[in-house]
Amino acid sequence: MPFSRENPITVQVLGICSCLAVTAQLKPAVVMAVSVTVVVALANLIISLIRKTIPPRIRIIVQLVVVSMLVVLVDQVLKAYLYDVSKQLSVFVGLIITNCIVMGRLEAFAMSHSPLESLCDGVGNGLGYSVILVSLGFIRELFGSGSLWGYPVCEKLGLYAAGYENNGLMVMPPMALILVGVIIWIQRSRNKDLQEK
Amino acid sequence: MSDWRYVKNDGGNGHPLRRFVDRIKPTFSEGGRLSRLHSTFEGFETFLFTPKEVTRQGAHIRDAADLKRSMITVVVALMPALLFGMWNVGHQYALATGEHLGWMGEWWFGFIRLLPMIVVSYAVGLGIEFAFAQIRHHDVYEGFLVTGIIIPMIVPISTPLWQLALAVAFAVVIAKEMFGGTGMNFLNPALVARAFLFFSYPTHMSGDNVWVSAKHFGDALSGATPLGEIMTSTAPGVDGLLQNMSYSMMDMFVGVIPGSVGETSVVAILLGAAILLVTGIASWRIMFSVVLGGGLMGLLFNAIGANAYMQLPFYYHYLMGGFMFGAVFMATDPVTSAQTNCGKWIYGLLIGAFAVMLRVFNPAYPEGMMLAILLMNCFAPLIDHCVVAANISYRKKRMK
Incomplete structure (x- = not known):
């Protein structure tokens, strides 16, 4: 189950870089999560379809070409329909090409499995990545900026009048790392199999 | 060492508080109704009385502390x-x-x-x-x-x-x-x-x-704190800086700032610090080396003297902000500091040096002590590892 027991972020600890960079607010986090899911699923499918024709010595280059093509497509779509978010995400959409989760799934799974299995694997890993990204975006935007999806929740609830203040640390990338650490901690204490001997 | 002190500190069964604690003890012990709160009870009991349990084997150093x-x-x-x-x-x-x-x-x-x-x-x-x-x-x-x-x-x-x-x-x-x-x-x-x-x-x-x-x-x-004043001071040269300060050195030493x-x-x-050193709780090596490190860095900046803050006499760094508090109470934390004696010197010297460096160079943070100590906390295990490894290789060489 790539959703929890083999979650790409909390168990395999991959894709941390983008996870720190784009989760200060919920909206970019969701867009990023969807983009990565689409890319990893389609890349898995395509590579799996052509896996028998790829010469082993240049397989990484072939994988990169496929991933780059998909990322360029995603980038263009974002620019066309979600220009603001695409501005916010800036280089991180392009950096999906080097996202360890994508490369890792291609190497470890798609190269040796049937197209259908690979597609499912890609979707599963993308969702595992998404669930962490979206929860981080939720927590960080709520406590760091006092809003959700741009809607000023804390202001509407009248919390500022009561002396509440936004937490500046939440919008800094280190806090994302700490939160990931907390999620890993909770997951491991609930699931003893994950603990190293 | 004989066991007299443990016997003496038995709490004395006649004390009413002792009797009360003894009476409620079974409730919190295994099988008791509130056994889930055992550690809470234990925490308060040993807070009130020295525990009766003594090490019976294996340990060779015995102390009441x-x-x-x-x-x-x-x-x-x-x-x-x-x-x-x-x-x-x-x-x-x-x-x-x-x-x-x-x-x-x-x-x-x-x-x-x-x-x-x-x-x-x-x-x-x-x-x-x-x-x-x-x-x-x-x-x-x-x-x-x-x-x-x-x-x-x-x-x-x-x-x-x-x-x-x-x-x-x-x-x-x-x-x-x-x-x-x-x-x-x-x-x-x-x-x-x-x-x-x-x-x-x-x-x-x-x-x-x-x-x-x-x-x-x-x-x-x-x-404003002295550090804040220096940070925002626009007076030219170190003399202007010191003249503009609202606090004398004596104020800062005594602490009316x-x-x-x-x-x-x-x-x-x-x-x-005297209490900690006399009782041997805190490491004098760390305390001394933090002060030394800060002083050396201050002197180095004095020698360079590129701006007014750099020219500030090095002892001002001891008087301002949390330098001394950090050196005495925070850097010496036995858990987070380096454990080897040589490592303690390196650890302390770097804390002092970084604290002064952060103060002088970083316009965003007037106080550098907190970040310096946290940074060296992270490096303490590495310092220890290097000291131990160096000692091993030194002794190996001597064997040949």
């Missing part, structure tokens, strides 16, 4: 700085408003301001520690006794209580319990709490409007 006793010694050593700090809170208030309180009135003003912070810090911190002890089925360790009193001493007096509570909770959970509790943390929890506040709520942690308490709780009057409660008075901190 257990963790609880050494922690209490540190708390005692903190008292001069705390009591002076309370008076200073009231004194700064009186200076800022022109109100006449008398020295007892000034102390009382500070005491009333600080008491809620201490209560919140202990309640939140100990609450979490006890909760984790129950969940993990171990006894409550005493590390928080010191952390809980240090935290209110190193934050501005006007820090809102809910922010303080949040910071304490963050420090205890993230810096301590996450890594396994007392003795397992690699960062000083008190400094983590301060760092949390510093980065989360910067408007409450720096600037000129947080250090002097106003009449209402949580409000603050204007008053705005600042966090515990950090202002070098005299009171030195008194605490």
Whole structure:
């Protein structure tokens, strides 16, 4: 189950870089999560379809070409329909090409499995990545900026009048790392199999 | 050594409190109704009485000073700085408003301001520690006794209580319990709490409007710390810098300046340092090397002298901000500092040097001590590893 027991972020600890960079607010986090899911699923499918024709010595280059093509497509779509978010995400959409989760799934799974299995694997890993990204975006935007999806929740609830203040640390990338650490901690204490001997 | 002291400290069965504790003990022991709260009970029992259990085998060093006793010694050593700090809170208030309180009135003003912070810090911190002890089925360790009193001493007096509570909770959970509790943390929890506040709520942690308490709780009057004054000074040259300062060296040495409660008075901190050194609780190597490191860095900057701050005489760094408090009470934390003797020297020297460097070079942070200590906390295990490895290779060479 790539959703929890083999979650790409909390168990395999991959894709941390983008996870720190784009989760200060919920909206970019969701867009990023969807983009990565689409890319990893389609890349898995395509590579799996052509896996028998790829010469082993240049397989990484072939994988990169496929991933780059998909990322360029995603980038263009974002620019066309979600220009603001695409501005916010800036280089991180392009950096999906080097996202360890994508490369890792291609190497470890798609190269040796049937197209259908690979597609499912890609979707599963993308969702595992998404669930962490979206929860981080939720927590960080709520406590760091006092809003959700741009809607000023804390202001509407009248919390500022009561002396509440936004937490500046939440919008800094280190806090994302700490939160990931907390999620890993909770997951491991609930699931003893994950603990190293 | 004979066992006389354990017999003597048996608590004396005649004492009413002892009898009460003995009577309720079965309830908390295994099989008792409240056995889940065993560690809570144990924590309070050993707080009241020296435990009867002694090491029966294996250990070759026997001493009456257990963790609880050494922690209490540190708390005692903190008292001069705390009591002076309370008076200073009231004194700064009186200076800022022109109100006449008398020295007892000034102390009382500070005491009333600080008491809620201490209560919140202990309640939140100990609450979490006890909760984790129950969940993990171990006894409550005493590390928080010191952390809980240090935290209110190193934050501005006007820090809102809910922010303080949040910071304490963050420090205890993230810096301590996450890594396994007392003795397992690699960062000083008190400094983590301060760092949390510093980065989360910067408007409450720096600037000129947080250090002097106003009449209402949580409000603050204007008053710059010496470090803040230097930071914003536009006077040309070091002479202009010193002339523009509102505090004399004597003010800073005695501690009648705005600042966090515990950090202002070098005299009171030195008194605490004497207690720690005489009882052998804190490492003199670390204390001395932090001071040395800061001094050397200050002298180096004096020699370069590229701007007014660099030309500031090196001993000013000891008097301003939290340098001495950090050197005496925070850098010497036995859990987070280097363990090898040689490592302690390296660790201390680098803390002092980094603290002064951060102060002079970083315009965003007037105070460098907190970040310097946290940084070296991270490197302490590496320093120890290198010292041990170097020693091994040295001895191997000698064998040949």
